[in-house]
Amino acid sequence: RHIATGRAHGKIIMLGEHAAVYGAPALALPVPALGCQATVSHLDRPGRGPLRLCRAVSVADGPAEKTEESAPEGLRLLVDAFARRAGLAEPPGLEVLVESGVPPARGLGSSAATARALVHALDRLFEAGLSSREVFELVQVSERSAHGRASGIDALAVGGTGPVLLADGRGSTPPVGSECHVVVADSGSGCGTREAVAMLGAAFAQAPGRRADFLDRSTELTRAALGDLENGRLPGLGRRLTDGHEMLAGLGLTTNRTDALVQAALAAGALGAKMTGGGLGGCVIALTATPHEADAVAGRLAREHGVHTWTVPVAKGAGDD
Numbered sequence: 001r002h003i004a005t006g007r008a009h010g011k012i013i014m015l016g017e018h019a020a021v022y023g024a025p026a027l028a029l030p031v032p033a034l035g036c037q038a039t040v041s042h043l044d045r046p047g048r049g050p051l052r053l054c055r056a057v058s059v060a061d062g063p064a065e066k067t068e069e070s071a072p073e074g075l076r077l078l079v080d081a082f083a084r085r086a087g088l089a090e091p092p093g094l095e096v097l098v099e100s101g102v103p104p105a106r107g108l109g110s111s112a113a114t115a116r117a118l119v120h121a122l123d124r125l126f127e128a129g130l131s132s133r134e135v136f137e138l139v140q141v142s143e144r145s146a147h148g149r150a151s152g153i154d155a156l157a158v159g160g161t162g163p164v165l166l167a168d169g170r171g172s173t174p175p176v177g178s179e180c181h182v183v184v185a186d187s188g189s190g191c192g193t194r195e196a197v198a199m200l201g202a203a204f205a206q207a208p209g210r211r212a213d214f215l216d217r218s219t220e221l222t223r224a225a226l227g228d229l230e231n232g233r234l235p236g237l238g239r240r241l242t243d244g245h246e247m248l249a250g251l252g253l254t255t256n257r258t259d260a261l262v263q264a265a266l267a268a269g270a271l272g273a274k275m276t277g278g279g280l281g282g283c284v285i286a287l288t289a290t291p292h293e294a295d296a297v298a299g300r301l302a303r304e305h306g307v308h309t310w311t312v313p314v315a316k317g318a319g320d321d
């Protein structure tokens with residue numbers, strides 16, 4: 001076989017971003033509607049072949065924007081690590097076509113989705129039989145290169161089907177007590193996950209007490225939100241999200257625009273709202289109970305702030321623990 005495809009999708013972080021980098025828990029949601037597919041062709045040349053990447057990113061049903069680029073370092077390292085695992089004599093020459101509906105640099109997991117789709121495609125192409133742990137570890141090779149430090153929450157969520165909890169280094173799918181709908185709004189400006197992670201790292205090195213306070217508060221909020229999610233206490237879950245936004249704003253991770261979008265979502269009736277992911281731009285999320293409420297919030301954000309929105313339905317379900 002000389003060609004194979006793999007798939008993954010976008011994600012949002014409900015609570016615990018940044019704290020997860022230091023081992024605190026985080027809660028994320030997959031966004032299956034934002035799909036990412038990698039098609040890998042084996043160039044069949046001897047020697048360490050090229051890794052050519054063509055990206056076709058199509059955001060918000062617009063036409064796909066095609067770019068040809070040399071693959072980022074993280075994807076090269078991923079292919080090298082895969083080649084070692086698959087027992088290949090040397091990294092193969094590959095042409096990779098990534099067709100993605102995940103807007104890049106918005107905190108929606110585009111780097112992890114690309115890496116995960118690529119890993120699945122390589123697994124099929126070379127019939128490597130990777131375990132889910134091995135898939136995760138390979139995505140992490142790329143994520144660490146892209147973000148400097150990477151907790152693993154993105155690598156898990158871009159392959160998940162329900163909410164994902166990362167706690168004590170382990171991923172699980174918690175139960176959901178009540179259906180709800182999360183509106184995602186793109187502030188239109190880039191999310192600088194790498195810069196944000198580095199900025200906090202530097203700030204915490206100066207003030208370790210600040211880091212301890214942040215981790216305690218984030219852990220408390222994430223655990224409480226998890227209880228609310230499991231028991232269908234949506235107003236409580238909403239409050240935790242808004243509290244999470246305030247906490248991240250206190251660390252300098254929000255912008256005037258993401259703050260304004262959060263306020264507008266709350267004014268439109270959202271149960272809670274916050275920035276999501278790396279911050280310094282990117283997206284905000286807003287919790288609503290019904291599709292009707294989600295439409296009202298999304299409509300107001302689009303009308304008054306001209307942003308693109310997506311709604312992520314969260315189904316009631318049993319979870320895996």
Ligand code: MEV
Nearest residue numbers: 017018020150151277278
């Ligand atoms: C990015 O989606 C979440 C961060 O916490 C980074 C990470 O956990 O790897 C900012």
